Amino acid sequence: MSTSKSIILITGANTGLGLLTAKLLSSSPSSSTSPKHYHIILTSRSLSSAEHAIATLTPPLGPPGPPNTTTFSALELDVTNPEAVERAVTYVEREFGYLNVLVNNAGVSPKLGGLRKDAEVAMGVNFVGGVGMTEACRELLRKGRGVGREGTIASHSIPPFFVVGKGAQKLTPPSHRTAPRIIYLSSGLGSIAIASDPTDPFYNLDVTAYRASKAAINMLAVQQAKILGKEGIMVFAVDPGWRATGLSGDAAAAKARGAGDPEGGAQVVVDVVEGRRDADVGKLVHEGGVHPW
Ligand SMILES: NC(=O)c1ccc[n+]([C@@H]2O[C@H](COP(=O)([O-])OP(=O)(O)OC[C@H]3O[C@@H](n4cnc5c(N)ncnc54)[C@H](OP(=O)(O)O)[C@@H]3O)[C@@H](O)[C@H]2O)c1
Numbered sequence: 001m002s003t004s005k006s007i008i009l010i011t012g013a014n015t016g017l018g019l020l021t022a023k024l025l026s027s028s029p030s031s032s033t034s035p036k037h038y039h040i041i042l043t044s045r046s047l048s049s050a051e052h053a054i055a056t057l058t059p060p061l062g063p064p065g066p067p068n069t070t071t072f073s074a075l076e077l078d079v080t081n082p083e084a085v086e087r088a089v090t091y092v093e094r095e096f097g098y099l100n101v102l103v104n105n106a107g108v109s110p111k112l113g114g115l116r117k118d119a120e121v122a123m124g125v126n127f128v129g130g131v132g133m134t135e136a137c138r139e140l141l142r143k144g145r146g147v148g149r150e151g152t153i154a155s156h157s158i159p160p161f162f163v164v165g166k167g168a169q170k171l172t173p174p175s176h177r178t179a180p181r182i183i184y185l186s187s188g189l190g191s192i193a194i195a196s197d198p199t200d201p202f203y204n205l206d207v208t209a210y211r212a213s214k215a216a217i218n219m220l221a222v223q224q225a226k227i228l229g230k231e232g233i234m235v236f237a238v239d240p241g242w243r244a245t246g247l248s249g250d251a252a253a254a255k256a257r258g259a260g261d262p263e264g265g266a267q268v269v270v271d272v273v274e275g276r277r278d279a280d281v282g283k284l285v286h287e288g289g290v291h292p293w
Contacts, residue, residue: 005039007096012106014044014053016245020266026070036068043077050074079106079129089136098147099140104130105185109210118209126213144180145232179234186237190214193292225282236272239286240265
C-alpha cells in the first residue's frame, strides 16, 4: 500500500483509552493547516475485537470542512508474545514501510491474590510488553522520520535535546513536524515522588505491582527519550488521569468512586500524538502539566 499518511499503531485498542484515542484522532477537525491524514492500526489480543472496534469508528466522524481522511486496519497482537509482535512489525513493514507513532497503551492492573503473581503479570504486560514493542518498531519509526507527518503537528517549536553527563553535547532536534514518537501510557501512580507524598489522595492505594510497573515505564521513557532522541524519535510517558474504564474491572464502579470520563484521558494522548505537548518530551505528561518522577 502506498501512502503518505501518518501511520499510528495503538496496542490494546479494542476498548478503553486505546479505542477512544483512535476515535478522537479520527473525529477531530481537519483543516488546511492541520489535515488529518491518519492510518490507525488498532491492535488487540483478539482480531475480532479489533475489527468490532473499527466498526464502531467507521466512517470517521467529524464536523463539516476538509475531510478527516483517517483509515483503519485491525491486527491481532498480544504484546507479551514476541512472535505476535514480530508478525505485527512485518505487517507494518510490508503495508506501509514506516511508522510515525507507537502508542504503547496495552495495560493491566492485576489482582491475582499475591504480589509476586501480580508483579509478574503487570511487569510482563505493562513494562516488558512496551519494551518489546518499542524495540521491534524502532527501525520502522526511524523510517518514519520526515514521512507522512506534514501538516499534522502544531507549529510551536520544541527545545533541543541534550545528552547529560561526560561529553555532553547539544543535539540537533528532529523537525517537530516530522518527528516520529513513542507514547507510553503510564500513570501518576508510577511516580515515586507522588507515591511518597502523604497528602496525595492515592497515597494508601495498594496496587503495588501496577505502581511498580508504571515506575519502570517512567524510567524507560526517560532513558529512551535520551537514547532514541539521538535518532530523531521523541518519547513520552503519559498519565491520562484516573478514568472510568474497565482497567480495574468495573468502569461504572470507578465512575461512582470519582474516576473521570475516559475521553479526557484519551485527549491527553491525542495532544501528544499531534505535537501539542512536544515541549514536554521525555517527561510524565498529564492533562495539566508534567508530574515529578
Ligand atoms: N483508566 C485509568 O484510570 C488509567 C490511569 C492511568 C493509566 N492508565 C493506563 O492506560 C492504559 C489503557 O488502560 P484503560 O484504562 O483503557 O484500560 P482497559 O479499558 O482495561 O484497556 C486495556 C487494554 O489493554 C489490553 N491488554 C491487556 N493485556 C494485553 C496484552 N497482553 N496484549 C495486548 N493488549 C493487552 C486490553 O485487552 P483485552 O480487552 O483483551 O483485555 C485492553 O484493550 C493502560 O496502560 C493503563 O495502565 C489508565
